[in-house]
Amino acid sequence: MTPEQFREHGHQAIDWLADYHERIESYPVGTRSRPGSVRASLQSAAPESGEPFELILRDLERVIVPGLTHWQSPSFFGYFPSNASPPSILADLISSGLGIQGMMWATSPACTELETHVLDWLVDLLGLPSAFRSDGEGGGVIQDTASSSTLCALLAARERMTGFASNAAGVIQGGYKDNGDFGNLGDFGNLGGATLVAYASREAHSSVTKAVKVAGIGEANLRLIEADDEQMMDPAALGLAMDTDAKAGRRPFFVCATIGTTTSAAVDPVRAIGAHAARHGAWLHVDAAYAGSACVCEEFRGSHDGVDLADSYTFNPHKWLLTNFDCNVFYVRDRRALTDTFAINPEYLRNAASDAGGVIDYRDWHIPLGRRFRALKLWFVLRSYGADGLRRHIRRHVELAKRFADLVSASNNFELAAPQRFGLVCFRHRGDDEKNRAILRAVNEGGSAYLTHAVIDGKVALRLAIGAVGTEWRHVAGVWEAMEENDE
Amino acid sequence: MTPEQFREHGHQAIDWLADYHERIESYPVGTRSRPGSVRASLQSAAPESGEPFELILRDLERVIVPGLTHWQSPSFFGYFPSNASPPSILADLISSGLGIQGMMWATSPACTELETHVLDWLVDLLGLPSAFRSDGEGGGVIQDTASSSTLCALLAARERMTGFASNAAGVIQGGYKDNGDFGNLGDFGNLGGATLVAYASREAHSSVTKAVKVAGIGEANLRLIEADDEQMMDPAALGLAMDTDAKAGRRPFFVCATIGTTTSAAVDPVRAIGAHAARHGAWLHVDAAYAGSACVCEEFRGSHDGVDLADSYTFNPHKWLLTNFDCNVFYVRDRRALTDTFAINPEYLRNAASDAGGVIDYRDWHIPLGRRFRALKLWFVLRSYGADGLRRHIRRHVELAKRFADLVSASNNFELAAPQRFGLVCFRHRGDDEKNRAILRAVNEGGSAYLTHAVIDGKVALRLAIGAVGTEWRHVAGVWEAMEENDE
Numbered sequence: 001m002t003p004e005q006f007r008e009h010g011h012q013a014i015d016w017l018a019d020y021h022e023r024i025e026s027y028p029v030g031t032r033s034r035p036g037s038v039r040a041s042l043q044s045a046a047p048e049s050g051e052p053f054e055l056i057l058r059d060l061e062r063v064i065v066p067g068l069t070h071w072q073s074p075s076f077f078g079y080f081p082s083n084a085s086p087p088s089i090l091a092d093l094i095s096s097g098l099g100i101q102g103m104m105w106a107t108s109p110a111c112t113e114l115e116t117h118v119l120d121w122l123v124d125l126l127g128l129p130s131a132f133r134s135d136g137e138g139g140g141v142i143q144d145t146a147s148s149s150t151l152c153a154l155l156a157a158r159e160r161m162t163g164f165a166s167n168a169a170g171v172i173q174g175g176y177k178d179n180g181d182f183g184n185l186g187d188f189g190n191l192g193g194a195t196l197v198a199y200a201s202r203e204a205h206s207s208v209t210k211a212v213k214v215a216g217i218g219e220a221n222l223r224l225i226e227a228d229d230e231q232m233m234d235p236a237a238l239g240l241a242m243d244t245d246a247k248a249g250r251r252p253f254f255v256c257a258t259i260g261t262t263t264s265a266a267v268d269p270v271r272a273i274g275a276h277a278a279r280h281g282a283w284l285h286v287d288a289a290y291a292g293s294a295c296v297c298e299e300f301r302g303s304h305d306g307v308d309l310a311d312s313y314t315f316n317p318h319k320w321l322l323t324n325f326d327c328n329v330f331y332v333r334d335r336r337a338l339t340d341t342f343a344i345n346p347e348y349l350r351n352a353a354s355d356a357g358g359v360i361d362y363r364d365w366h367i368p369l370g371r372r373f374r375a376l377k378l379w380f381v382l383r384s385y386g387a388d389g390l391r392r393h394i395r396r397h398v399e400l401a402k403r404f405a406d407l408v409s410a411s412n413n414f415e416l417a418a419p420q421r422f423g424l425v426c427f428r429h430r431g432d433d434e435k436n437r438a439i440l441r442a443v444n445e446g447g448s449a450y451l452t453h454a455v456i457d458g459k460v461a462l463r464l465a466i467g468a469v470g471t472e473w474r475h476v477a478g479v480w481e482a483m484e485e486n487d488e
Numbered sequence: 489m490t491p492e493q494f495r496e497h498g499h500q501a502i503d504w505l506a507d508y509h510e511r512i513e514s515y516p517v518g519t520r521s522r523p524g525s526v527r528a529s530l531q532s533a534a535p536e537s538g539e540p541f542e543l544i545l546r547d548l549e550r551v552i553v554p555g556l557t558h559w560q561s562p563s564f565f566g567y568f569p570s571n572a573s574p575p576s577i578l579a580d581l582i583s584s585g586l587g588i589q590g591m592m593w594a595t596s597p598a599c600t601e602l603e604t605h606v607l608d609w610l611v612d613l614l615g616l617p618s619a620f621r622s623d624g625e626g627g628g629v630i631q632d633t634a635s636s637s638t639l640c641a642l643l644a645a646r647e648r649m650t651g652f653a654s655n656a657a658g659v660i661q662g663g664y665k666d667n668g669d670f671g672n673l674g675d676f677g678n679l680g681g682a683t684l685v686a687y688a689s690r691e692a693h694s695s696v697t698k699a700v701k702v703a704g705i706g707e708a709n710l711r712l713i714e715a716d717d718e719q720m721m722d723p724a725a726l727g728l729a730m731d732t733d734a735k736a737g738r739r740p741f742f743v744c745a746t747i748g749t750t751t752s753a754a755v756d757p758v759r760a761i762g763a764h765a766a767r768h769g770a771w772l773h774v775d776a777a778y779a780g781s782a783c784v785c786e787e788f789r790g791s792h793d794g795v796d797l798a799d800s801y802t803f804n805p806h807k808w809l810l811t812n813f814d815c816n817v818f819y820v821r822d823r824r825a826l827t828d829t830f831a832i833n834p835e836y837l838r839n840a841a842s843d844a845g846g847v848i849d850y851r852d853w854h855i856p857l858g859r860r861f862r863a864l865k866l867w868f869v870l871r872s873y874g875a876d877g878l879r880r881h882i883r884r885h886v887e888l889a890k891r892f893a894d895l896v897s898a899s900n901n902f903e904l905a906a907p908q909r910f911g912l913v914c915f916r917h918r919g920d921d922e923k924n925r926a927i928l929r930a931v932n933e934g935g936s937a938y939l940t941h942a943v944i945d946g947k948v949a950l951r952l953a954i955g956a957v958g959t960e961w962r963h964v965a966g967v968w969e970a971m972e973e974n975d976e
Binding site: 001018020037038048063065072084087090093098108114167168169205206207213217219220326345353358368371385386452453 | 552833
């Protein structure tokens with residue numbers, strides 16, 4: 001494809017996408033694809049000779065589109081939103097086209113500096129602690145997902161607690177009885193052979209469990225703390241668990257609090273949790289993957305009480321801040337704790353700027369080495385919408401969620417399964433689980449909208465998560481109508 | 489931005505990129521930016537109101553472009569290439585615009601099925617072992633970088649060796665003397681308390697060291713094995729190290745062989761290495777991040793002798809197969825070993841297709857949960873170029889590298905620092921390290937080309953890695969001319 005052909009086919013691709021978004025409401029929101037049906041329509045081997053772009057675009061339409069669930073549809077209400085605004089899509093295009101690497105400052109300074117800069121903007125825009133800004137000892141980095149950021153937080157916590165001995169010599173967990181009798185292991189760095197223990201709410205995201213496995217902590221050393229009847233972590237239960245572990249000679253090292261849980265957008269009491277973490281010298285990580293974006297509006301910042309106690313914090317602009325996937329933001333209070341955990345410096349990456357210090361090399365802030373220029377899309381989004389536009393967008397979604405929750409509350413057949421929070425409504429039919437599953441199936445198979453489910457208080461609930469760029473009241477009301485049709 | 493504005497600005501963005509690529513040779517290849525200069529030109533806070541797209545594009549040109557090193561320039565020869573072909577850029581645009589999530593089959597079946605399908609295509613196209621195809625017990629997955637894939641391989645190896653006890657109860661490493669006396673820890677699953685040990689060449693990528701830290705193995709339990717004078721791992725030294733560890737009661741569990749090392753594209757003797765791994769029941773991982781793409785040409789498959797012994801294999805289409813970053817491919821022989829390592833199944837992700845089995849849920853193949861539709865760009869690339877076009881592209885780059893190596897060999901002042909392999913030439917001036925550093929600085933500061941360096945046999949060497957989409961002989965010859973100018 002020559003540069004001129006790139007120009008021509010690029011315009012075709014843009015037009016195809018614009019058309020796709022214009023007709024997106026004509027598709028069933030959830031795919032009707034069956035296992036294997038996409039593969040059955042694909043060529044059995046890569047072609048020997050190149051094929052024309054038009055043919056590939058035609059197959060995209062013919063084979064791929066029917067196999068998609070349309071996450072950008074204004075009637076997509078499943079999981080959490082993954083909103084791709086036009087400016088973010090175009091910025092991502094430019095990032096792909098520039099094709100630069102941001103692993104170090106030296107490999108393209110603008111990639112590093114724009115990232116540091118817009119993440120400082122976001123600290124102020126969201127009213128987060130200034131300790132997360134890069135002009136002190138903290139700083140932010142863009143990662144792919146909150147799962148990766150939470151893992152990085154847990155690893156930095158592990159290294160801080162063990163004085164970097166686990167990086168050096170490996171983790172030592174649970175190979176002996178949990179009775180505090182680990183003296184026979186000798187004095188091993190700052191670790192002393194004590195089993196490290198992590199804590200999160202039973203409502204926390206599954207990535208916490210994944211992280212303790214990856215980091216060699218072990219699932220048995222993750223305490224999933226009870227939550228109250230509003231799905232908030234019980235800080236007294238946390239304190240008790242930490243004390244019990246400490247008394248038994250184990251070492252509480254990491255606590256994850258969640259602001260906006262995956263099931264019901266519940267908000268853990270971060271301040272009380274932080275106090276317990278501080279008592280034990282444990283790292284406090286706050287997972288605000290979904291709800292963090294809401295803080296562009298001052299009226300939602302109450303959810304973030306206590307975040308000033310956090311060692312690290314993560315949220316996903318790719319969920320609810322108009323920035324297309326992937327764009328997770330991860331802040332730390334002490335960037336050295338993070339970079340000392342990950343730093344590597346082979347000869348082939350050495351360069352004058354890094355050797356002199358004073359520049360950020362983001363390779364040392366996460367697991368991958370290579371990295372895309374993702375700050376570009378945050379920059380385009382923040383400038384295209386402005387703070388004001390982002391606030392309007394969040395407020396509109398929350399307003400729609402409230403209106404839907406009011407419908408539920410006023411209904412005889414349905415009830416709220418959890419308090420309505422942010423853009424999420426968890427609700428259920430007053431019938432049994434089977435009734436709720438049947439409604440979910442009927443709505444999704446009908447194709448006019450797409451919901452997912454959760455289990456709250458042991459019973460099936462339906463989740464309506466509002467967050468697509470183009471969602472209006474008529475789309476939300478459409479869910480209500482579809483349910484009423486299926487409730488006759 | 490309305491859909492109509494998206495169309496309009498999309499055309500502007502495409503034109504901007506097409507213009508950028510047309511004038512890319514007019515920029516100095518390496519940036520002349522100084523620390524802080526990009527930030528100094530940026531607004532101090534996010535704007536309160538939205539700004540017009542044209543203004544942002546103007547700032548892109550004014551502030552960002554001067555802060556870039558132009559990785560897509562035909563005169564970029566640093567590190568390894570990161571080639572972004574036109575079809576891959578446009579496919580990535582479509583992926584951004586569709587904005588779907590591929591974490592599970594159910595969240596958009598086409599994303600999963602196209603990925604499985606094109607990765608099967610690639611097994612055949614590269615002549616890799618059919619055990620990596622999805623129609624048996626193996627399979628492939630797209631990840632962000634080889635660093636992540638190598639970590640996943642190491643974690644699966646850890647779990648296989650410990651019978652999943654380290655996931656369950658944590659890792660137990662090195663907290664006692666290395667004398668095989670670990671009986672006092674009691675019998676702990678299949679682990680038996682033995683320290684796990686990993687092996688790689690001293691020439692292996694830094695990501696292996698990063699992975700042993702992350703996974704709780706500890707850097708002290710990674711043996712970096714000697715390489716010969718052609719930078720290939722010495723299999724006898726590996727065998728001796730493994731035997732010594734095993735005799736001392738430690739457990740060799742992971743061996744990483746490299747095909748195309750970062751420093752000099754050296755090729756480890758995989759077959760001999762694999763035999764040692766097999767003797768000890770250790771997982772054999774092959775890192776072919778750079779050189780894997782060369783296997784589209786039969787004449788380069790000799791480098792892959794022994795890959796049939798590998799448990800896992802990774803290569804980066806984003807390095808040298810015309811696919812823009814990020815696109816790493818990771819294959820395993822036994823997908824269950826991988827998915828059992830990472831599987832999580834919270835209620836909010838449950839769905840009929842996953843519960844029934846028989847579909848792939850890629851969330852369980854790596855650390856992140858959410859995932860982009862990256863198979864789309866591989867599909868566009870494979871179809872746009874065809875097998876034939878990809879082979880031509882690889883052969884052309886290797887041919888250019890050979891021609892440059894011939895210039896070096898015929899020169900009085902320069903010599904090869906390592907055998908020329910694939911698209912890479914490592915060479916040096918016959919002067920001292922300082923002379924070579926001075927040449928590197930002069931060429932890069934001159935702006936007509938960009939090289940990086942390495943240390944080979946204790947001496948500074950220059951690396952010329954050929955792989956940009958548009959590189960022709962005149963660009964390679966330009967490096968030679970720039971060096972001769974600086975050697976007077």
